Amino acid sequence: MDETVAEYIRRTVLKMPRDEIKTMLQKWGFLSEAQLQTLNFHQIKDNISQEVVQLCEENSADIKQAAVLDIIYNHIYQNKRMWSVYQMKKSGEEVDYFDITDFKKKFKRRLRSALKNVTITFKEYEDNAIWIRVAWGTPYKKPNQYKPSYVVYHSQTPYVFISASVLKSNMPLLCQALIVASNYHDIREMELRSHSLNSLKDIVFKRYSQNFHTYYPKPLQGENVEPESADIRIVQENRSEKERIHRLNWEVFGGGPQPKLEFAQYKLETMFKSDPKLGVLDKKEPFRCLVKFSSPHLLESLKSLAPAGMADAPLSPLLTCIPHKARNYFKIREKKGLLPESFVSP
């Protein structure tokens, strides 16, 4: 077995939490159940990984098998990576029959015609997701297995999720190979990024609860409309305001859980406007700002701003449009013309 393959397998096993190594090796299926029984999982990881490498040596593992193990690890720990979303476009209305073998063949052929030194690995999962791992080399160097790109493609959709390696120069080639293999004619990067791959899927596949402008259900008996315990000092006026905010929130966000995003970024190139009495800045140039919202669960925290008294209700459309516009990067410019208060987002 190649030394570099041995080292790669050793390091991949070291990344895994000790009590998950056995499960991942079983999913891998490269070592027999009998071989797995011989492993002692009650020692330090260093020793476990050495034993695994020994067994792989017995089975003459090569880089192809090692790459599959890496996909398995990254599929389970997908949220450690940052994912970008790309959308592919077809020229016509034809609905092609998707042939996985054909896809793989075309993908490999396209990449290899441009770059000899690449390692390409595929793995299919039950939810129709095809995971592709690409390790990149150069005409003179073997592929760097430690900085691969990962692509997740759901064949029934035009969306591709990519976690690129640091080497951004390979992106155009990767994109080309994808559209050639899937019979699309164009691909563009969406302004949507997150660590939570499932949330990105929820957003573009519209799997989250969306707003319902016309229907607001009456609270069920016993359902707590107010998030905090009822305070006798809250008078009728405040109570109806709270209910208004709650209803508006519901209309915008829906009743179900929000997709999990960690940040939203806005590049503002709008004009600075202020009370003329203040006598301050009145430039004809935009007031350039960069605003970034961060949270372990951004949409949930935005949803709680108005009830907490931190924001007006309804919340700004710049924030509420995130899921249905499927983007969390925005460039906001002033809309010229009749409505000076509204913004355009290109």
Place this chain on the structure above:
Amino acid sequence: ENVDPQKTAFLLRKAWTLYSVTPLYRFHRARLRDYARLLSAFIAAEKQKGLAVEVGVELDVKVVVSSLADLRGSEQDQAAVLVQLSLRSQASSRNSEDKLVWSGWFCSVYGDDLSENVPEDFTCLPLFLTHGAESYTSMVGSWFQKTFDCCFRRLAISPLNLSWMVAMWAGCKLDRAASAVELVFSVPRLSQPLDISYAIHPEDAKALWDTIQKTPGEITQEEVDVFMDCLYAHFHRHFKIHLSAAKLVKISTAVVSAHCDGIVKILQSQYLPGALMLLTELAISQIQ
């Protein structure tokens, strides 16, 4: 006020943790060498007691205490005192380059408010800045407390003072590569914590401040309030969020960046005196 940039270069572009210090009793500038020796012995004893900083290798801690004559505001101010801790490997004397592991310095820049009202035996150096492991800070602090009967407290910087800093330095003359004026807010009491970073192009922030400030070289609270209100209003116009109700936790300008927990970074030497003057003032108000 002519601070030699060479001597103070080490102060720049480092994150300093701030403390206020009550006046030191019977601190004698002539005895700095003695103090270094005593502090060194104290640290060695602490390490032997088991409060080891470095696990494993036994390393000698060398202490240097020096005076920074130029680092002061007025003649009334005491010159700054610098304490440096280095690790000297006992093993080889060949490659014996000491590795600086911790620095702390006491200073007073226009701290007249305090020094005027203090009896003779006391030395006023109300601002203490440290850079390095917390364990060393704790040992140095304990020794000073024991020896000079003084008291250290972490210097928190309120949102009010942070907004002063933004206003003060947003209007500074910019060089080509100036960084953005950034305000970082944290929104409390939500179901999920939310941080908001609001960064303004330095030219635009300066342009705004220039139209607000009436007298160059002078800043009033009213001007600071107008500046902040303008920024809040611009934000509210877009996002309908009341930033004024959020907690301002960190500010950044091309000159100084500061965090509400009392951590400061000074980026340009010409603004060092001004920054230290403001921080000395904050330290004094915390003491009084």
